Amino acid sequence: MDTLVFLGTGDAMGVPRVYCSCETCMEARSSGDNARLRSSVLIDNGSDFWVIDCGPDWRRQMELQGRRSMRRLLVTHPHFDHIGGLPEWADSCRWMGYRGELYAPAEVIPVIQRQYPWLGGHIDMIPCDGGLELDGWQVRTWRVNHGKNGYSYAYRLEKDGYAWVYCPDSISLGPEETKHMHGADLLVLGTSFYYESAELSTRSVYDMTEAAELLDIVEPVRAVYTHMSHDVDMRKDYILPGNVTLAVTGLKLQLGHGKG
Template sequence: MDTLVFLGTGDAMGVPRVYCSCETCTEAREHGSNTRLRSSVLIDNGSDFLVIDCGPDWRRQMEAQGVRNMRRLLVTHAHFDHIGGLPEWADACRWTGIKGELYTPAEVIPIIERQYPWLRNHIEMIPCDEGIELDGWKIDTWKVNHGKNGYSYAFRLEKEDYKWVYCPDSISLGAEETRLMHGADLLVLGTSFYYEAAELSTRSVYDMTEAAELLQIVKPKKAVYTHMSHDVDLRKAYILPENVTLAQSGTRIPLYKNPFSSL
């Protein structure tokens, strides 16, 4: 049985933010329930694993899981909070003698190579635009609107009769962009704020009020929000759809249908 493990659930800056003394950041420093490393997940099949995104907290995330090597990675897009850990992974590959496998859409590869031109010495970069299969998961990817930050990609993974979607960075998605989300058993969606008052043209990720509207359209059986800024305080009781939960580092979700559950 496969399990989804949340390695990090924070936005690009993480929580706490160095400069900030808001209630959320203060609680994160003192108690830690709001501590959020940059967003990443691990798919554990019991004998091997895949990781999606490799931000600057990658080393800390691997240490927290007791993982000493990583062989395969999916990347949603080439922003720093999703690829900032690649040099450390490449160095790990060099010392362990493992040739890493990085899967991402073809147009993302040259962006990564410009930032880290030495990575190919230790990591093979493999385009996945036409879909791939890893550990029995049939994986499709497509471009999604990332607002003022351009674009990102989402992944849809399907094995046997279970299908789920990972989409950490998107906003204002149209019908074609949400086509592969419809009816998913699980949707993992980025929501940086509960409600973001800034003008839409200046924004890049859904807030939770907008996400609720999206869920009414695509109707996943369960949704988990990630990529949360310090605006989100896990101690608060937010008004959310009944099938929604907020992820924390270490949250584990079984990736198979539970015959005894309605979700």
């Protein structure tokens, strides 16, 4: 059975924010319960692995997991907190002597190439709009609303009767955007705040109160919230649906219907 590992669970700025002295950031600098690298996950089949998103904390995330090479990557969208580690990955591929495989929706790839035009020397960029298979996982992707930041993509992955969805950056999703989320065994969803009071037009990611309403619609068996800002303090007792867990760095979940 494959294992899902949370490499990072923070929003675009991570926690602590260098300029901030709020209680959450100060705690993150000491005991570190709130320390959060940029959001990314790793899927381990026991003999090999692949990763979703490669932000600027990629090198540290690999070191924390004791990983020395990475061959395959899915990308949700071309914002810096999701692709900022690509130059380091490309350099790793160069020194290890193999070409990396980067899978992304077709309209995302040119944006990455404009940002890092040299990556093609070490990484193959492969469109995945029509779906793909990775280690037996049937992978489907679709575009989701990212609010003021434009758009992102979500992934639904199915294998041996188990389905899970990864959607770190989205807000105000309509029926067409949520139709592939329904009935998943696991939904990993980005929620930057517990409650965000800013005007909706200025926002880009669900808060946890809105996410609870989404869960009522798509009804996953279990949900894990990620992509959390310094608004979220892991020491607090938030009111959350009973099937929700807040992700922490290193959290491991079994992707399947077996025990554990």
